[in-house]
Amino acid sequence: MKSGAQRRAEILHRRGVRRTAERSDAVKDQALRAAKERAALLKNQVVVNVDKLRPTNSFGTPDFVARGFYADRPFNCKTCASPQVWTATQQRWWYEIAQGDVWTVAVLCRPCRRRERERRNDAREVHLAGLAKKASKR
Numbered sequence: 095m096k097s098g099a100q101r102r103a104e105i106l107h108r109r110g111v112r113r114t115a116e117r118s119d120a121v122k123d124q125a126l127r128a129a130k131e132r133a134a135l136l137k138n139q140v141v142v143n144v145d146k147l148r149p150t151n152s153f154g155t156p157d158f159v160a161r162g163f164y165a166d167r168p169f170n171c172k173t174c175a176s177p178q179v180w181t182a183t184q185q186r187w188w189y190e191i192a193q194g195d196v197w198t199v200a201v202l203c204r205p206c207r208r209r210e211r212e213r214r215n216d217a218r219e220v221h222l223a224g225l226a227k228k229a230s231k232r
C-alpha cells in the first residue's frame with residue numbers, strides 16, 4: 095500500500111508531464127502559424143490576423159482561417175448576376191476592420207449594394223415617420 099505522500103508525488107508528476115505536453119502543442123501551433131505567415135508574405139499574400147477577427151460561437155473554422163491568408167473570391171451578384179471578384183484586401187477589411195461575421199461573404203456588386211442601402215434607409219425613414227405620426231395622434 096502506498097502512502098498518501100507517495101500517491102501525491104505520483105499525481106503531481108503525471109500532471110507535470112501532461113502540462114508540458116500541452117505547452118509544447120501550443121508552441122508547435124504558434125511556430126506553424128508563424129511559418130505559414132512568412133511563406134504567405136513571400137508570395138505577396140494577404141495574411142489573416144486571427145486575433146483581429148470577430149469572435150464566433152461556431153465550432154467550425156472558416157476556410158480563410160485554415161489557409162492562413164485571404165484569396166480573391168469570384169462570385170455572381172445576387173441581384174443583377176454580374177460576375178464579380180471579392181478581393182483578398184476587401185475581405186481583410188470586412189473581417190478584421192469592419193468586424194464582419196467570419197461566416198459572411200460578399201453577395202452583391204458595388205452598385206447593387208449602394209442601391210440596397212438606399213432602399214433600406216428610405217424604408218426606415220418611412221417607418222419612423224409612421225411611428226411619429228401615430229404617436230402624435232394620441
Ligand SMILES: [Zn+2]
Nearest residue numbers: 171174203206
Ligand atoms: Zn449587382
